[in-house]
Amino acid sequence: xxxxxxxxxxxxxxxxxxxxxxxxxxxxxxxxxxxxxxxxxxxxxxxxxxxxxxxxxxxxxxxxxxxxxxxxxxxxxxxxxxxxxxxxxxxxxxxxxxxxxxxxxxxxxxxxxxxxxxxxxxxxxx
Amino acid sequence: xxxxxxxxxxxxxxxxxxxxxxxxxxxxxxxxxxxxxxxxxxxxxxxxxxxxxxxxxxxxxxxxxxxxxxxxxxxxxxxxxxxxxxxxxxxxxxxxxxxxxxxxxxxxx
Numbered sequence: 001x002x003x004x005x006x007x008x009x010x011x012x013x014x015x016x017x018x019x020x021x022x023x024x025x026x027x028x029x030x031x032x033x034x035x036x037x038x039x040x041x042x043x044x045x046x047x048x049x050x051x052x053x054x055x056x057x058x059x060x061x062x063x064x065x066x067x068x069x070x071x072x073x074x075x076x077x078x079x080x081x082x083x084x085x086x087x088x089x090x091x092x093x094x095x096x097x098x099x100x101x102x103x104x105x106x107x108x109x110x111x112x113x114x115x116x117x118x119x120x121x122x123x124x125x126x
Numbered sequence: 127x128x129x130x131x132x133x134x135x136x137x138x139x140x141x142x143x144x145x146x147x148x149x150x151x152x153x154x155x156x157x158x159x160x161x162x163x164x165x166x167x168x169x170x171x172x173x174x175x176x177x178x179x180x181x182x183x184x185x186x187x188x189x190x191x192x193x194x195x196x197x198x199x200x201x202x203x204x205x206x207x208x209x210x211x212x213x214x215x216x217x218x219x220x221x222x223x224x225x226x227x228x229x230x231x232x233x234x235x
Contacts, residue, residue, distance in 0.1 A: 112176035
């Protein structure tokens, strides 16, 4: 069964740090482009950032609100995706989802974000 | 940055009716890079449509997507009770790739 399981959420004070993990199973994780998407309480979906597969360069992209504060990494030996969040702000409070990006030809073809985890909740509050 | 604007914000319909949801982009988006998602309360989003008109695996054929350029549409031909949810469009064509519209809530009338 294809599955993504996030963990690491919790309550953190403004200015603090948190690291989220996403454990993947049921597919070849090392070949997958992965993204983090978040959803603030009662709000819509917001793409946070992505990491490409190592064969496609392993590079990262970030949304403007988190650039310079968040870092996405991956450990293909552990089939795990990470989101390191530093200098957290109250507006980072959200459910954080990891998701696969179904792509081909280094992103030239896009078939959608087809596998999603159940999400982990991050609350930034004093 | 491309901004996706979805309309209406809320759509009230009855089971059996046809639903038409709109997604308008601030700049042209290749139809290859337009996707739709469904999200029910307390659940993760689910991919419905990619490439503007291709249904994802397991999606019923009452869901269809169309459009090009800056105007895209998700149509649900005959609403089932389980279709009442929030729907998001997403673009992947321009940096930052992966941004979403603000969503349309489809509620039971």
